[in-house]
Amino acid sequence: DYDGHCDLHVGITNSKGVVYNYDQEGVHRAGSGWEQCISIPLVQPDMWELLQQWDNLLEEFSLEEAWLPHRYQEQQHNCFTFALAFVNRVRQSRGREPLSKAQFTESFLLPHSREASRYLTLQQQLAHRDFYIVPLAEQEQ
Numbered sequence: 001d002y003d004g005h006c007d008l009h010v011g012i013t014n015s016k017g018v019v020y021n022y023d024q025e026g027v028h029r030a031g032s033g034w035e036q037c038i039s040i041p042l043v044q045p046d047m048w049e050l051l052q053q054w055d056n057l058l059e060e061f062s063l064e065e066a067w068l069p070h071r072y073q074e075q076q077h078n079c080f081t082f083a084l085a086f087v088n089r090v091r092q093s094r095g096r097e098p099l100s101k102a103q104f105t106e107s108f109l110l111p112h113s114r115e116a117s118r119y120l121t122l123q124q125q126l127a128h129r130d131f132y133i134v135p136l137a138e139q140e141q
Contacts (some may be wrong), residue, residue: 009021010079010080011037012042015054020082021079022062022078022082023078024074026072026134027063040112042108057086058086065114
């Protein structure tokens, strides 16, 4: 039902699919409730060493004082800040330059958001016109 007119909530998953996200109540760890999210891969499959450390890095990061509830500010220190700061922490540990908000948005968020938007637009158009989608029989796939 997303129409593109409100902010989205952002989180980072561990290797088991638990989403770490930050809001005015602090950091949450959610095993469900994110079923209708856009998933954006941040780590390439060949980065085995980083994948092995990911869960520990994320847990340690989420416990830092910066993510206490009283530090939350809707416009300046929010879920997006949490996600970007974690990505930059990982990048810096690997000797890479940190990303600005604009770079992170342009490189990671916008391409996937545009794709999801096209899909949702198509789905809404099909739902409101007398069309329906029939799955192909296994032989035809």
